[in-house]
Every structure is written in C-alpha cells, then in structure tokens.
Amino acid sequence: MPARNLQPVINHSMCIGCGACAAADPSVPAVQVDFEFLQRRLFPGQPPGPLGVLEKAFLAQSRDYQRNLNSSSGGLIKELLHLLIRRDDIDGVVCLQHVDRLVYEPRLLTDPDQIDRLGGSIYHNISFANALRLLRENTGRYVLVAIPCQLEGIYSYIFKQAPELRERIAFTIGLLCGWTFSHHALRAICDFKGIPFDSIEMVTYRGGGPVGPLRIQAGGRLHKIHRRIDLDYQVAFDRSFNLPRCHLCINHGNFLADIVVGDAWLPSTVRTRTGISLLLCRARESVARVEELAAAGRIVHVEATADDVLESQTRRSAYGDFAYALADCLKSQGQFVPDMTGPNRVAAHLADPDDAASYHRAYLKHRRLQFERKYRALRLRKLTVGLPQISRRYFRWFFIRLLKIDRVFRRERKPVPKHMEIFR
Numbered sequence: 001m002p003a004r005n006l007q008p009v010i011n012h013s014m015c016i017g018c019g020a021c022a023a024a025d026p027s028v029p030a031v032q033v034d035f036e037f038l039q040r041r042l043f044p045g046q047p048p049g050p051l052g053v054l055e056k057a058f059l060a061q062s063r064d065y066q067r068n069l070n071s072s073s074g075g076l077i078k079e080l081l082h083l084l085i086r087r088d089d090i091d092g093v094v095c096l097q098h099v100d101r102l103v104y105e106p107r108l109l110t111d112p113d114q115i116d117r118l119g120g121s122i123y124h125n126i127s128f129a130n131a132l133r134l135l136r137e138n139t140g141r142y143v144l145v146a147i148p149c150q151l152e153g154i155y156s157y158i159f160k161q162a163p164e165l166r167e168r169i170a171f172t173i174g175l176l177c178g179w180t181f182s183h184h185a186l187r188a189i190c191d192f193k194g195i196p197f198d199s200i201e202m203v204t205y206r207g208g209g210p211v212g213p214l215r216i217q218a219g220g221r222l223h224k225i226h227r228r229i230d231l232d233y234q235v236a237f238d239r240s241f242n243l244p245r246c247h248l249c250i251n252h253g254n255f256l257a258d259i260v261v262g263d264a265w266l267p268s269t270v271r272t273r274t275g276i277s278l279l280l281c282r283a284r285e286s287v288a289r290v291e292e293l294a295a296a297g298r299i300v301h302v303e304a305t306a307d308d309v310l311e312s313q314t315r316r317s318a319y320g321d322f323a324y325a326l327a328d329c330l331k332s333q334g335q336f337v338p339d340m341t342g343p344n345r346v347a348a349h350l351a352d353p354d355d356a357a358s359y360h361r362a363y364l365k366h367r368r369l370q371f372e373r374k375y376r377a378l379r380l381r382k383l384t385v386g387l388p389q390i391s392r393r394y395f396r397w398f399f400i401r402l403l404k405i406d407r408v409f410r411r412e413r414k415p416v417p418k419h420m421e422i423f424r
Contacts, residue, residue, distance in 0.1 A: 008336035014245040029152035030245055032339040038155050038256055039343070043282060050347035051280070051318060052255035056287050057309055058279040059264050060294075060301035061423050065274065071120055071206070073263040074277025077145065079298050080173055080259070081115045083289060084143045090170055091140030094131050096122060101200055102183065106131035108138065120206035125180050125243055132157065132165075141170035147177045148251040155256055171285070174257025176278065176313065179246040181237060188236035188375035189214070195223055211275075234390055235379045240366035247363070248327050250320030250342045252313065259286035264304075265312045272423050278304065278312050300422045319344045322359075325351040329360060 009015055014030040043053040062068040062075030071078055084090050097107040098119055104126045109115065128150045135142070135154075146154070151174060158165045190197040199219040205227075206212040214225040214233060225233050239247070254260040260280035269276045279301075281287045293299045309318065316322050324345065327337045332353075362385075369377050382390060 012244060012336050014248075014336070014338060015243075029149050029156060029340075030338055033152045033156065033251075035251075035255055035340070035342045038152075038159065041159055042155065042256055046282075046284075048255070048343035050344050051306060051309060052253055052343050053282045054280060054306075055284055056281045056290075057304040057306070058281070058290055058301045059266075059269070059304050059308070059423075060277050060279050060290065060299050061272070061274070062299055063297065067116060068274040070116075073206075073275025074261070075274070076261050076277035076279060076299065077173055077175075078115055078118070079293055080261075080289065081109075081143065081145075082112055083293055083296075083298070084171060085109070085112050085115065089141060091138075091142055093143045093145065094134050095143075095145035096126065098202060102186070102203060106134060108134050108142070119204050120212070121175065122203075123181050123205045123237070124183055124186060124203070128153070135165050135168050136162070138168070140168065142168060143171045143173065144169050145173045145175075146257070147175050147180070148254040148256070149177075149245070149249065151254065151256040152251065171283075171289075172257045172259075174254030174260045176254060176260055176262025176280075177249070177252050178317070179239065179242040179249070181241045182243055182370070184370040184373075184375075185236050185241040186216075187373065188241070188370075188378065189225065189232060190216070190218075191373075191375045192232035192236065192379065193223060193225065195219075231382075231390075232379070235382045236375070238366075238378070238382065238386075240363055240378070241370065245338065248323050248330075248337055248340070250323045250340055250344060250348075252317040252320075253280065253309075253344075255282075255342060258283035259289070263312070264308075266308060269423070276423055278309065280309065302422070315349070319348045321348050322351045322356065324348050325353060325356040326360065329353055329356040 009028065009030040039048050039053060046053045046055070048054075060074060060076050062071070062079050064075065064079075067078055068075035081093055081095075085093055092108050092110040093115075094106050094108055095118065096104045097109075099105055102124060104119075104122050106128060107130070109118075128146065131144065131146070131150070132154060144151075144154070151172060154169075158169075186200070186203065187197050189195070190200070195216055195218050197218075201217040202215075203217075204215045211227050214227055216223045216225070227233055227237075259282065262278050264276040264278040266276075279290060281290060290299075290301060294301055320342065327340075328350070330337050366378060366381075369375070
C-alpha cells in the first residue's frame with residue numbers, strides 16, 4: 001500500500017526534488033509511480049516492452065565538433081533544442097540553468113542563442129519545482145528537458161491534479177540517468193583536494209570529451225579532476241553518496257520521455273574523441289525529429305539494437321535487477337519503499353537477496369560517516385574493503401579505454417565496425 005502522507009518519505013530521505021508535493025501525496029514519485037497508467041496516457045496505442053515504449057534506437061553524434069566537445073557525449077540534446085525552439089508550434093524550452101553556486105533550477109528559454117550557453121549534465125541534487133510553476137504561469141507549448149524522476153513527478157501531478165497543463169508540454173527530452181548525488185559528494189571531493197567548499201562559484205561535470213573532467217570554480221581558481229582515474233573522485237562519487245531513492249530507481253531509461261539521450265558506452269564507441277549519444281525514440285514524432293536533423297546535415301547516426309542498449313546501460317540499470325531486489329529486501333524488513341513496478345520487471349533477474357541486504361548494511365555505515373563528515377574514513381574503506389571492486393574498474397578502464405583492447409586476456413583489438421566509421 002502506498003503511504004497516505006509524506007512522513008515516510010521524509011523519514012527515509014526519499015525526496016527527489018521533483019516539486020509534485022505542491023499538489024497531493026499520491027502524485028509524488030517518492031510515494032508511488034503508476035508507470036502503466038502514465039505510459040498509456042503518453043503513448044496511446046504503443047505497447048511497452050522490457051525497455052519501455054521504443055519505436056527506434058540510434059547512435060548519433062553532432063557534426064558541430066565544438067558543440068559536441070562542450071556537451072555531454074554526442075551533443076544531441078543541444079542539436080534537438082536548436083531544431084525544436086525554431087519551430088512555429090514551440091514557444092520555448094524549460095531546462096536547467098545555473099543560478100548561483102550549486103543552485104540550478106528550471107528556467108524558460110526562448111532565444112536559440114541561449115542554448116549553447118547551457119551547461120552539461122548536473123550530477124548533484126537540485127529542486128525541479130520551478131518547472132511546474134513555469135508551466136502553470138505561461139500559456140503556450142514547451143519542450144521540457146528532465147531526468148526520469150522529474151518526469152515521473154510532473155506527469156503524475158498533471159494527470160491527477162492539473163490535466164490542463166498536459167497540452168503545454170509539446171515534447172520531452174529525457175536523460176538516461178546514472179543516479180543523483182547528495183552535496184556530501186562535493187563536500188568530500190573538496191575535503192580531499194583542499195578546495196574551499198563554501199567558496200564554490202560553479203560546478204560542471206562534463207565537457208571536453210566523452211567523459212570530461214569535474215570542474216570546480218572556487219575562490220577564483222578552476223580545479224579540474226579526472227572522473228575516471230582520480231581515486232578521490234571514485235571515493236567522493238561512490239554510489240553511497242547517491243540519494244536514497246536513487247538506489248531503488250528502476251527507471252534509469254526514462255520510460256516517460258518522448259526521446260531519451262545518454263552516453264553510448266559501447267566497445268565500438270570508445271575510440272571517438274568527443275563521444276556518441278545513445279537515443280531511445282519512444283514517441284513516434286521523435287524518430288521524425290532525428291531524421292530531420294540527419295537530413296539537414298546536423299548529425300550523423302546509425303540505427304542501434306536492443307542489445308546495444310543493454311550493453312551500453314547494463315542489465316542492472318536497464319532492467320532494475322538490483323533495485324527490485326533491494327526494494328524487496330527493505331520491504332521484508334518493514335521499511336518504507338516507493339511503490340514502483342516498471343515495464344522492465346518482466347525481464348529483471350533479481351540479484352541475490354543476501355547481496356542486497358549486505359549492500360544496504362554497508363550503505364547505512366557509509367551514510368553515517370557522511371553525516372558525520374568523516375570523508376577520509378570513507379577513502380580508507382575504499383582502499384581496503386572496496387579495493388577489489390576499484391581494482392577491477394581501473395583494470396577495465398586501462399585495457400578498454402586506453403589500449404582499446406576489447407577482450408583483455410586474449411589481447412584482441414576488435415576492428416571498428418564499418419558503419420561506425422562515420423563518427424569522430
């Protein structure tokens with residue numbers, strides 16, 4: 001049974017900042033998400049499969065080298081925004097903009113020149129409540145850019161509380177989401193690197209290549225931190241720093257977005273200098289928009305398969321193998337968890353219950369150390385208890401990302417597939 005008020009959400013730190021609690025409790029995705037109902041309303045006549053409603057999938061890349069380099073992998077979100085904002089039936093774009101220090105919030109863009117000034121992905125938690133306010137206060141039709149839980153909250157609220165707002169969302173661009181981090185992650189990395197946290201002016205997480213460094217502007221200095229090989233980054237942005245609700249998320253693939261954009265983490269894409277976007281076209285219109293960009297010479301693209309999606313995102317993220325198991329574990333302990341069953345549940349191979357219970361026990365220890373701001377103790381744990389896991393990560397990164405060897409022990413360099421040669 002879903003909770004009848006928000007107290008369990010507060011007690012268990014399940015808030016994700018979507019803004020839907022301005023309405024009624026059942027609309028809040030930290031309490032309940034009715035994916036079957038929402039998908040029927042958003043994609044009528046399109047039955048979902050284990051990856052959600054999916055018309056087509058693509059690998060794509062902007063042909064504007066600088067735009068691609070400055071973006072998260074591929075540059076496709078900005079290409080889509082440039083296309084859509086110029087349409088006569090679109091009045092603007094609602095997406096995140098930097099406000100001050102660590103504060104980002106949804107703002108309304110109406111000028112195409114604003115698009116390339118937008119930052120890339122934001123990994124720390126923010127409030128998305130302003131998106132609903134903008135939709136209420138502005139008549140017209142808008143493009144909305146959001147991560148999965150934000151769309152869960154907005155659409156749950158609209159369909160149950162404010163159906164008149166549905167027509168104001170003309171198109172949605174969703175991000176493939178790899179979890180959101182609490183501000184403790186930034187406090188930890190600042191502690192490790194000697195950066196004054198209270199002097200942070202801006203943080204950006206992507207740009208400058210397929211991965212890109214973490215950039216922290218603080219005290220008049222720019223600090224760059226490698227997101228793959230820097231041990232301090234691996235500690236500070238460990239999954240234990242994610243919001244609690246993220247650990248139970250079964251919707252990393254953004255089931256409710258018209259088109260979903262994310263990194264294509266495939267062996268065939270590691271050789272690119274600027275990265276490649278994985279596109280999941282859910283609404284039929286989204287396929288037409290991708291083809292329109294290609295016809296205009298703005299992007300290069302090839303069709304992808306469901307296997308490509310799974311290899312890029314992993315079963316754990318795409319099907320919720322671990323999240324469903326963790327939810328069952330917490331329920332068996334009498335703890336509150338959001339009521340969520342997605343279309344991927346039929347394909348999920350649930351993780352071992354003992355593994356889920358062990359993970360949760362370790363997570364509680366990590367959170368206690370975070371609340372006490374004992375970040376260096378967490379680094380010590382990473383170098384001892386977490387050493388096998390982090391060693392595997394560095395091993396894989398060295399052989400696949402640097403040496404371009406796909407089968408490590410056979411030292412086999414797999415040739416670039418012919419159809420992938422269009423990407424830079």
